[in-house]
Amino acid sequence: MRFKDQTIFVTGGAGFIGSAVIRHLLADTDARVVNIDKLTYAANLNSLPGAASNARYAFEMQCICQAPHLRRLFDTHEPDLVMHLAAESHVDRSIDGPAEFIHTNIVGTFTLLQESLRYWRGLSPQRRARFRLLHVSTDEVFGSLGEQGLFTETTPYAPNSPYSASKASSDHLVRAWRETYDLPTVLTNCSNNYGPYHFPEKLIPHMIIKGLAQELLPVYGDGKNIRDWLYVEDHAKALTLVLEHGRIGETYNVGGRNERTNLHVVETICDLLDQIAPSPRGPRRQMISFVSDRPGHDRRYAIDASKIEGELGWRALENFESGLAKTVRWFCDNRPWWQAIVDRGYNRSRIGLN
Numbered sequence: 001m002r003f004k005d006q007t008i009f010v011t012g013g014a015g016f017i018g019s020a021v022i023r024h025l026l027a028d029t030d031a032r033v034v035n036i037d038k039l040t041y042a043a044n045l046n047s048l049p050g051a052a053s054n055a056r057y058a059f060e061m062q063c064i065c066q067a068p069h070l071r072r073l074f075d076t077h078e079p080d081l082v083m084h085l086a087a088e089s090h091v092d093r094s095i096d097g098p099a100e101f102i103h104t105n106i107v108g109t110f111t112l113l114q115e116s117l118r119y120w121r122g123l124s125p126q127r128r129a130r131f132r133l134l135h136v137s138t139d140e141v142f143g144s145l146g147e148q149g150l151f152t153e154t155t156p157y158a159p160n161s162p163y164s165a166s167k168a169s170s171d172h173l174v175r176a177w178r179e180t181y182d183l184p185t186v187l188t189n190c191s192n193n194y195g196p197y198h199f200p201e202k203l204i205p206h207m208i209i210k211g212l213a214q215e216l217l218p219v220y221g222d223g224k225n226i227r228d229w230l231y232v233e234d235h236a237k238a239l240t241l242v243l244e245h246g247r248i249g250e251t252y253n254v255g256g257r258n259e260r261t262n263l264h265v266v267e268t269i270c271d272l273l274d275q276i277a278p279s280p281r282g283p284r285r286q287m288i289s290f291v292s293d294r295p296g297h298d299r300r301y302a303i304d305a306s307k308i309e310g311e312l313g314w315r316a317l318e319n320f321e322s323g324l325a326k327t328v329r330w331f332c333d334n335r336p337w338w339q340a341i342v343d344r345g346y347n348r349s350r351i352g353l354n
């Protein structure tokens with residue numbers, strides 16, 4: 001019985017990773033889940049099929065920057081645990097318009113910490129001892145690696161984009177609330193996720209959708225930037241495990257040991273699509289188009305996940321090739337999910353790169 005009679009707040013539960021976390025909690029644990037989400041452009045309640053009719057699930061449409069509303073939610077639902085995923089998450093958008101990133105990622109995290117602290121201090125000693133807040137962050141806070149080396153939990157912070165700087169700030173706030181006020185927090189820094197329900201602006205879904213439409217596939221710069229890919233369901237399981245067994249005050253790096261260049265990822269997507277739906281225009285690799293680079297584009301990310309593997313026994317189960325094939329297949333089979341987003345229109349940033 002995992003999380004029996006426990007209520008877990010999940011902020012950002014209508015987003016890509018938050019929805020995977022909620023699907024996992026509802027399917028594989030006994031937790032009650034309260035999804036707190038403002039429903040920005042990136043949110044989608046269709047990523048939570050069946051959740052609305054589950055007696056263990058509640059949805060609260062709220063912004064994490066609104067202290068009085070957060071306070072009411074804490075007092076109404078009395079959570080045992082908090083998983084904090086709500087954020088502005090797209091690097092290109094942070095370059096075009098950083099204000100929202102500062103607001104949600106920094107002020108929002110600050111507000112959540114303050115309200116968590118107020119609530120935690122009012123709990124009975126028994127419940128206070130059980131409470132913890134898991135802050136979900138990114139490997140981008142560590143900046144860019146050269147050709148060698150891996151990010152560990154002690155790698156110094158060196159964020160390069162407004163997005164990663166805002167996430168780094170939020171990590172520092174979480175650390176400070178632990179050190180100064182004793183709030184029981186745990187932190188994770190994860191590499192690039194991919195999988196079902198990924199918002200179409202991100203590299204992998206963008207290329208699948210463009211590839212299906214036989215349109216140009218915009219690769220930034222020389223395509224040799226490296227990301228370390230993790231299947232989103234492996235991340236959801238890692239987060240649940242850290243929430244349950246992670247040591248308070250600790251950081252855990254999460255990654256799948258799947259370093260690939262962007263060009264390799266895009267070429268593989270082309271080949272997979274050619275197998276599933278051959279294009280009358282010929283092999284899709286011909287549609288790859290090198291476009292101007294992202295400003296401040298980090299060259300390489302790679303995670304050393306040995307701490308979470310050794311301490312908590314977590315392993316990434318999905319290998320990248322099979323995970324990518326599953327993901328391409330999912331997007332082919334679930335067109336209504338992403339077509340509705342495309343039809344609604346979303347402002348793809350770095351305009352002109354479509």
Ligand code: NAD
Nearest residue numbers: 012014015016017038039040042043063064086087089193
């Ligand atoms: P996402 O953009 O898909 O989802 C974010 C969710 O947060 C959305 O549902 C949105 O409506 C909600 N949200 C945004 N602002 C809010 C606010 N002010 N109040 C309440 N809700 C708000 O993001 P994601 O890719 O699922 O990422 C989730 C978390 O994981 C983020 O904190 C991100 O930094 C972190 N992360 C992401 C990755 C990745 O590869 N996607 C990797 C490592 C860490």
Ligand code: TDX
Nearest residue numbers: 089090091138140191192201202203218219220225262
């Ligand atoms: O059209 C594109 N062409 C391209 O070459 C897009 C959208 C991206 N890229 C490149 C930029 C990156 O090197 O592909 C790589 C991946 O880009 P994104 O999907 O935008 O992800 P990234 O910038 O690496 O950040 C992601 O992983 C870490 C998430 O968006 C972050 O929220 C997370 O913290």
